[in-house]
Amino acid sequence: MANFDISGIVQCLHDARQQWRQAHRPATGEVRGIEFPSRDALAAIVGQLKGVLFPMRLGPTGLRQESEEFHVAHALDSALHALLRQVEIELKYSAALQQCTGADSAGQALAVTQAFGAALPGIRMMLDSDVLAAYQGDPAARSVDEVLLCYPGILAMIHHRLAHCLYQLGLPLLARIVGELAHAETGIDIHPGATIGAGFFMDHGTGIVIGETAVIGQHVRLYQAVTLGAKRFTTLADGSLQKGQPRHPVVEDDVVIYAGATVLGRITIGKGAVIGGNVWVTHDVAPGARVAQAAAREDGVNGHADPA
Incomplete structure (x- = not known):
């Protein structure tokens, strides 16, 4: 009959659990039951x-x-x-x-x-x-x-x-x-904290990421692999991340964001703006503007912004 050293594995698993509990519940101690x-x-x-x-x-x-x-x-x-x-x-x-x-x-x-x-x-x-x-x-x-x-x-x-x-x-x-x-x-990865208005459409959808503090208006359309994420994270004195701070984009009504676009930070994408595919946006976009892939200049975005 095969021998799997069950008792030894059980003891090692016990030790691992105790190590985790001691490291991650220092203030409250173990919560039993x-x-x-x-x-x-x-x-x-x-x-x-x-x-x-x-x-x-x-x-x-x-x-x-x-x-x-x-x-x-x-x-x-x-x-x-x-x-x-x-x-x-x-x-x-x-x-x-x-x-x-x-x-x-x-x-x-x-x-x-x-x-x-x-x-x-x-x-x-x-x-x-x-x-x-x-x-x-x-x-x-x-x-x-x-x-x-x-x-x-x-x-x-x-x-x-x-x-x-x-x-x-x-x-x-x-x-x-x-x-x-x-x-x-x-x-499709949507944090439950994200606020999303009526008439929201994700075409295809696969790979879309929407962060916790994102605010999306009405009649917004996103395509696959769009990210509405955070640009940077504020840290506390002990080096841990500060939680709950607004750090994701505000997307106003009637915005369209095409496949692969990455929009980062607490910036505002103005009403009716169109964000082209595969662009990297880290600054506000004016209402009605169109942001295409990088051309000859960068006006706060990794792409070229033209008025609608």
Whole structure:
């Protein structure tokens, strides 16, 4: 019979865990018995919520319109009860790390989950605008149903609209998990903190990166491999990164950014501007301007800016 030195490996794994805990929880010490939110549970919840938001397209196979309301009510009740459990887990986890005692996590979790449920109609309307933008912006799209069922950018936006709501409700870990579920499936990486206006369209989508503090206006269109990132990171006296500072671009209404463009820092891309493919932008772009690949000069961008 093969010998794998199980006891030795187990001891080494134990030592590795202890080393990690001592190094990364110096202030709070080890938090014993803590439970973490479940990726599998959240994937199931989001799956139910897709059917709640779009029952006839993303709901169960064979659903008929006459039973649509029953399905929505049943699936919504199930999803919110399951989400309530995950919210409780995150709030307890956060309280344990901050050494908060006596907090009414159950009451807070219920209030947060109720607020999330109440936000779903607004999320549906925002998603309708995204679907319509994709249909109107892509000549290959034959119908809005094709867009909703097939386009990775729409899948990513369903996750993002849900995740952003969770983020705003003070649940960053749940929000990040929901966002990363779509990232793994589509290759589109949107931080749940990013604020994105109505009618947002990501054509093709693969490789798009949108940072936490990015602000995107209405009717903006991005193509594959666009990055809205940070130019530099502020460090504290101990050398650690300062978190939560605005460090990503502001993209105003009606902007188009073509494939491979990299836009970095807390800069503003003005309304109606067009950013060409594969350019590197680190300074403000005026409303209506067009930025193409580098020509003979650099006016604050790695490209040539012309008025529209």
